[in-house]
Amino acid sequence: MPPSKTRVVVQTAPRALEMRDMPIPDIDEESAILRIEACGICGSDAEQYNGVIEVALPLIPGHEPLGIIEKIGDKAAQRWGVDVGDRVAVETLIPCGHCSTCIGGRYNLCRGRGDRLFGYAYVPLSTKPGLWGAYADYMYLDPHSIVHKMRKDIPANIAVMFNPLGAGFRWAVEMPQTGPGDTVLILGPGQRGIASVIACRAAGADTIIVTGLTSDEKKLALAKEFGADYTINIEEEDARKRVKEITNGRGADVVVEVSANAPEPVAESLHYVAMGGRIVLAGVKGGKPVPNFISDLVVVKEITIFGALGVTSKAYGSAIRLIESGHVPIEKMHTHDFPLEQTELAIQTLAGEIDGDSSIHSCLLPDLSA
């Protein structure tokens, strides 16, 4: 049985977080209470913290929960195939199940069922019962939750990497249908870029190239450890020329754009991609327009451009199987653990705001403060 109260971290304004205690509610037959073991921190946490992503405050952030089912209603247990004591990976989205995107099989585009009820970390405290985020010891699981049972013998800070790896599988493999014979170029060596390398390797891609900046030196080296064949420092090398050389003049079959903030790589991707190639845009640019985007290249090269928002169950499943297989030393991309009290530091470290410290994958571990 869960205790009667939980610690939570509440965002009250941009760049303002505070620790509070909140009551843990009773649940009905269709919902559950999760004890958080770990919550992953990703680029969108920093955007939410800085007020770039528009949310209704106050709320509890944290959209990458991993935890143990502490209490569950009979119907939920039956529907989800899990019971008290099971470890589950929780998907961010809480789809309504009835709108045209849900019915069309693209539930990641669902806008929810009112009261901003569409995904963990984005629902305000004013929507009952308020415990909608994983920056906490306990979280409420809505009847529309999607959960994946996971083995419990993997350390929580590693198991929680189902999030970036799921993104790697969806964005770099599933959407552009990457497979044997493909050369993949990944723009940006952050946690999503490295996860893309791991996913493309698992999918059997022939050649993997990763670009980055001088300040990304360590991340580029890690990308190679995970199976990238080439890395390009775009500040020191002519990236267009290098991609041509590596691909015998053809260009990359697949380009995955996962760099943060700067819009220039989006325009460059049109030059890197092969005739008939596929480009996946997954890094958001704060609403900035893309200078020098030559749309003629899309036409004359018959390029297919995908926009990627979120992750879906199939890709999460691939990520979880890869983690559970133990075949890939994914712990090498895990750099930081933080207790709940240091949530702001965790976000600032991931965002690169802390001098001399650089993170690839970070997470909150509520148990660290116990």
Ligand SMILES: [Zn+2]
């Ligand atoms: Zn995330």
Ligand SMILES: [Zn+2]
């Ligand atoms: Zn829907």
